[in-house]
Amino acid sequence: MKVFAFVFARGGSKGLPGKNIRPLGGVPLIAHSIRLAAELSTVLKTYVSTDSEEIAAVAKSYGAEVIMRPEHLATDFASEWHAWQHAIAFLHERGEQFDVFLSLPATSPLRAREDIENCLTALDDTSDVVITVTPASRSPYFNMVTRKANGDTHIAISGASITRRQDAPEVFDLTTVAYLARPKFILESAGIFDGRVKSVIVPKSRAVDIDDELDFAFAEALYKGKQ
Template sequence: MNRIFAFVFARGGSKGLPGKNLLPLGGIPLIGHSINIAKALPQVEKVFVSTDDAEIKKVAEQYGAEVIDRPAELAGDKSPEWDAWRHAIRYLEEAGEEFDIFLSLPATSPLRAPMDVDAAINALDGNTDAVITVTPASRSPFFNMVAREEDGSCRILSPSNGYSRRQDAPEAFDMTTVAYAVRKQFILSSDRLFGGRVRSVLIPKERSIDIDDEWDFVFAEALYKRTRQ
């Protein structure tokens, strides 16, 4: 049987929304929401928070997660999270911790439901290296998304399509940070997520908010209050 470990990657710095990972939503810090979901899933054996920040470490431990010390060079604005994933795996392997399925639950998606994470885990079959979560996009690169130059001129992102109506364009989806279920060995052997066989699980918009800036947080607060009345 596959052993599943859950991870929350939460660095201290955030330009879009300072202190983002510890912001309280409904009285619970964002990383607390991710930890609580992971601990509520019976198939998840252990929960880890990878961080470079002392306060995040303290809060993670208060919510019952184990902490992985994240090196500063893997915690910058331009540091690929894939490298932090690899570091966490190797850190645990050196500590003698063996597992099969790597489950990432970013703190930026606090409105996820346990069934959303269950769906991602269950979709990771023998023909799949990784499962991502997606939600219907409000815009399509085939019809109404453009690239804009400094002088204001713009062009359609996918000009060679010939679609004249939005309804005729292929349906597009936004990747969400609800969950990533990935085979551990795939992370160690590949240099990118889409270097393997990737499947997706569809998440409703009301549970797929990805908090990146202040307005995202305001929207998340409104949805959180509405769904818990």
């Protein structure tokens, strides 16, 4: 398989300004994804899609090629799926064809090489997409609720009476550790769950998704412990 890796990193981040190039363990956050891609023998090229010249400069310094993203795909309301489609179409227009699209978000710097290798193994002829998940700490069948403005509260998923967590169906949180897909599927579809989706389970210690200051502090503590 001809695998191209991608990191999608906007310049604007309200939850944690400048997070994509903020140092974690002395290394810019985005560089953790670029470095891991370089360790994978199946990955032939690594691209960073961004609207930021500053992020682009950091990406190039760590060996990634850069795809400058149009402004309309870099707003708070823009769908990353559309950024995926733009990156693939951009490369196809340059005559670059590949078999597997691998997204390695900068916000999951604690992922391991084996997580990605497991995803590559899972992407077979029966699947369009492979995502990563981690065991959820709460369940919509048991201890997650919906709440109305007047305070009325109900269990998120009602039905059979479940009074013990052990009786609830096993559920998982989606993670940003990795996404794999066929480029053709991305170009022709409106979202991940339009296709046949498989998942790979990642332990919580490697599935931290950095969105705000607290997430970063938690990731930093785990990273230091790992080192």
